[in-house]
Structure formats: structure tokens, C-alpha cells
Amino acid sequence: MKILYVTTISNTINAFLVPHIKMLIEQGHEVDIACNINKDIDSELLDFGCKVYNVPFHRSPFQKGNLIAMSMINKLVALGKYEMIHLHTPIASFFTRLACRKKKNLKILYTAHGFHFYKGAPIKNWIIYYPIELLASKWTDGIIVINDEDCLAAKKLRLRRKNAVFKTSGVGLDLDKYSIPSFEEKSKLRKEYDYKMNRFILFYAAELNDNKNQELLINAVYLLKEKYPDLLLLLAGEGPLRDKLEQKILDLGLSDNVTLLGYRNDISQLLKISDIAVASSKREGLPVNIMEAMATGLPLIATDCRGQRDLITNSRNGYIISLKDIKGFAEAIVKVRESKTLRDDFSKNNLIDVNKYSLINVMLEMNRIYEPLTEKMNVVNINITF
Template sequence: MKILYVTTISNTANAFLIPHIKMLINQGHQVDLAFNIAQEVDTEIFELGCKVHELEFERSPLNSQNYTAYKKLKKLIYSEKYDLIHTHTPVASACVRLASRKFKEVKVVYTAHGFHFFKGAPLINWLTYYLIERWLSRYTDLIITINKEDFLRAKTSFKARKIEYIPGVGIDTNKYNSVTVNKHEKLREIGIPNDAFIILSVGELNNNKNHATILRAITKLNNPNIYYVVCGKGPLENYLRDLTNKLGINNQVKLLGYRTDIAEICNIADIFAFPSKREGLGLAALEAMASGLPLITSNVHGIVDYSIDGKTGYTCSSADVEGFSKAIKKLVEEPETCLRMGKENLESVKKFGLNNVLKILERVYNESIFKQG
């Protein structure tokens, strides 16, 4: 088959999709890609023999560039005669399904990395994203969801020919559970004492990731030995720095910005905090599990697929500062509980590992797409 993978921006393909593409190429398929080149394309994509088409997608659905990208996509589908388009991310996926409507011979697969409508989501999300996704589902041969809440909703409400659940895009668990690091040197590099208790968060500094809740939770404990390390950059950086100063915990908080050594930093941390308001799944938390860290998380959306209160760590409402504070205190005071939960996570995360995900994806392709092709 001649296959086109489409995402809104190149970052998604670079970060998640190369193993999927490699699997298809090894089966004898040709795979090309189309996206907005926001980040330099990983050289492995070209080494695999893939053609890359640049389309001017923008993350904002209302940006006029998306219409330009849609028109170019339509021409691309016609000229290249693709048999299958596998699309990821909401904007690109809306354009793909609209562009493919008249190409009856082209099969369309859509991986939803987390619907914007879920239990507890704002009403406006249901009035916009839900209605659009439901309408577009009729132009989709296969919808793949990566969490169980989305799967059940799609199964009961959408009109796609087939709907499947796959536990994420696959993480390389070996990368995290086999890393070695000189803890003393790493702590000195970051500026943290050797005997500190370290809470780690990884993710963009935005409203959804909700780092402020952890800052407030730490403040309640009045324990100068607790340090909060945050890896990521984003629009709320100045706000979080100001809040840290206002709360009087600036000596205990390290905003490290973008890092390429997350596996090593996981290795020196004691627990992982993931208080997001919404997550399709949450790759950063799964990576922390693969590092053997206990979790403290919010209890929403895809997070509940792996974060089990009292087993993998502790869960709270995303706004429950008191709940997060108590969870941190418990783990600080009970190192044996940290150890037990960390061991549990090393086992639990295997379901989300790359080998398992690729096995399921291969089966889904074969049963839902290729056997009809």
C-alpha cells in the first residue's frame, strides 16, 4: 500500500511515529509524511525513504493557513494516489477527513490522542469539538483511541466503520529503567542538596499542566527539604516564577526549561507529579513509571488508565491542593511505600511499552484495513 501519515506539525512525527512508520515499511508498504515543518524533520525519516510534504497547518483551528493546507492536501491525495491516510492531531485530522470525502478508494485512519471533550470538560468543548468529531467520524474508516474513556464514547456515539483502543503510541521502557547516572553530580548540576526529597514534573508550562497546584501543595508542608523540579518551557514560565517567589519557596523550586536528559533526571527524583486538567494519556507520567517512580496525579481522562490511587501512587482532583499536599507528605514520610509503588509501576507500564503497542497496531491494521485492501 501507498500510505500517507499526516500530523499538524513535524514535532509529533519526530517524537512518536517513527517506530510505527518503520513497522509499515518493513511490511513492504511505502510511507510518506505531510505536516507543517515546525521542528527540523528527524533524519531517520529520510533514511527510511519517506517523502515529506510541507503543509501550512496551524494548531489554531481558525487560522486561515489551515484552509491553504487543506487545498494543498486535496491536490496531494489526488496526484500521489494514496491508498491509506493515517492522520494524527485534531486540525490535521479534520482537514484530512474533509479532503478525503470524495476519494472513496482512500481509506482513512484517525488516531485521537485525547478528545477535548471528556468527563468534567467545559461545556464549550462539548458544543464544538464533540459535535465536529462526531460529524467527521462518518468519513473515517478506523478511529484509534489511546484511552478507555475516549474509546467508550467513540464506540457509543461515533459513526466510523471501526473503532479500536490501543494503549498509547508506545514508550521505550528500556530507555528509562536501565539508565545509570551519577546522582551526586546531577544534583550538583541542578543545584539541589544530596539529602533532598525531589518531586519531578515534565511538561509544557501551561494552564492545563497545572504546575501551580503542586507549588501550593508544597508550600503547605513547610518542609525546606522538599524540592520541586520542573522540566519544560511555555507561556506560564514568568507566572510560575512569580508565584514561587510569592509563596516563599523559590529556593526549593527549579524550573529547568527544555531538557534532553529526562531519563537521567527521573533517575534522581523520588516521586513524579502530574496534576493535569486533561490528558489523552500522558507520556511523561508513563516515562516516570518506567523509571520506577511513584505518581501523584489528577484523576481525569486518560490518566486514570494507569494511575491507580493507593497502588501506583495517589490521585486527587486537579484543583485539590490539600489532597496533593497530603499525598506528598505521605510519600516523604513512608519511603517503603515509595519503593513498593515504584516497583508496581515498573510492571504496570509494560502494557504501554513500544513492543506491545506495535504488536496491537499491526493487528489492528491487518484486521481493519489491509485485509480489505
């Protein structure tokens, strides 16, 4: 079968979808890619024979470039004689479905990595994105979602196939890249990174933006710095709020307690030197950063938002805290810090729970979804619970 993967930007392909595309190719399918190439596509996919088409999608639905992209997709699908399109990201997904809505014998599958409309979302998100998804659903053969809230929302849409909403365990995490460190390994790494063993380290990897809400974590550390001067919050990532966060750290006198690490490609090592993984997002799909922390055996403390509450069961593998509860977040840090038994229990449960989100399990889930949509695929015959 000839399949086209479509995303708004190429970063989505590189970050999440390389194993998915490789699986299809290894099973005998021809897979090409269409997206706005903001970064070169992973060379491994090029080696596998994927053709890559630069299509000028924009993240804003109101950019004229999306109309140009829609016209290009229409011609590309016709000339390429694709039999299935697998869509990712809302803007590219809408304009592609609009362009292909009248094409016969073309199956359209859409993965929603997190609907832009959700409980507590700004009203403008509901005004813009809900009608878009409602309209486009009638041109869609199947929708894949990755959390409970989106699953309920998707089931209210009017897909052209019945019972075609599928819930998977995210994009899949390669568990071989993560492990719980021994005391000796942690000590060695702390020395290499120039952090003393008596520091109690909190870690969060996320873009520095309003949604990721790092200010909450900084405020929580401020509440604790007098009692726990050894507390250290490491924030990995770049983003538009860097200058603002730097100034806040200075204003609160937290230069020794909060460090902005910038962009990092050593997340697995930074997790190993940490004591707790924290997350302060206002919304998520199914966050990989939390899965990575689970695979490293770290206790978790996170805000109560879609996606994070799908991964964390309160008091089993971490704590879920209300979005604006700075004091509650600080108290949760203290609880985990003060109890080795709690840390050990959370760690053990995370190492168990993360297996559900492994790359192997997600690939099996995807096989089950592809099966009725592709006639030529050799699918592993295994029962999978969604």
C-alpha cells in the same frame, strides 16, 4: 501499500510516530508525511525514503490556512495515489477527512490522542470539537483511542465501518531508555546535578501552561515548606506561564524549594535523581511523562483527569488526587515521603505495570489494527488483548 501520515505540525511526528512509520516501511509499505513543518522531520525517516509535504495546517479550526491545507491535501492524495491515510491531531484530521470524503478505495484511520471534548471540558470545546468529530466520523474507517473515557466517546460516533474503535496502550515507550537507579548511581547523579542527597525531590516535566496546572504543585509545596524545608520541586519545560510561575515562586518565598529548569533533553536522568513523580494536569490523552516515571520506578502522585487515571491505580502505584485539592496533594506527598514501604511497593508495581505501554507491545497492537485495513501487510500472528 502507499500510506500518507497526516498531522497538524511536524513535532507530533518527531515526538511520537517515528517508530510507527519505520515499522510500516520495514514491512514493505511506502509511507509519506504531510504536516505544517514547524521543525525539521526526523532525518531517520528521510533516510528511510519518506517524502515530506509542507501543508499549512493551523491548530485553530478557524484559520483560513486550513482551507488552503484542505485543497493541498485533496490534490496530494489524488496525485500520490495513496491507498490509506493515517491521521493524527484533530484539526489536520478533520480537514483531511473533509477533503477526502468522496474518494473511493481510500481507507482512513484516525488516532485520537485525546479528544478535546471530555468530562469537565469547557463548553466551547463541546460546541466546537464534538460536532466536528461526529461529522467526520462518517468518513472514517477506524478510530484509535488511548484511554477509557475516549473509548466510550468514540463508540458513540458513526463510523463507516462497524466495530472499528480500537483502544491501544498509547504511542509506545522505549523501556531500554529508562531504569531504576541504584543508590550509588543516584548519589553520583545528584552530585553531578549539584543536588544534595538529603533533598527530597519532586519532578514534573510538562509545558508551562494552564492545562498542566503547575500552580497546584507550587501551592502544595508551600503548604509543606515549613515542616519539610528539604523539599524540592523541579519543573522541566518552557511555556507561556513561565513569568507568572517565576513571580509566584518569589511571592511565596519558595526560591529554595521550587526550580524552573526550562527545556530539557535529559529527562531520563532527572527522573533518576528524583524521589516522586508528580503531575497536575487538567486533561491528558495518555501521558508519556507518567510512563517515563513508571519505567524509572518512581512513586506517582497525580491529579484525577482522563489519561492519568488510566495509568495510576490509587494506592497501587501512586495516588490520584482531585483536581483542585491542594491540601490532599500535599498530604499524599507526606504519605509517600514518610513510608519507605509505600515507596517500594509503588515502585515495584510501576515497573510491572509499565510493560503494557512498551514500544514492542504497542507495535503489536498497531499490527492488529492495520491488518484488516491493509491487504499487503505481513502481520505477526499473535493474540493481543485490547
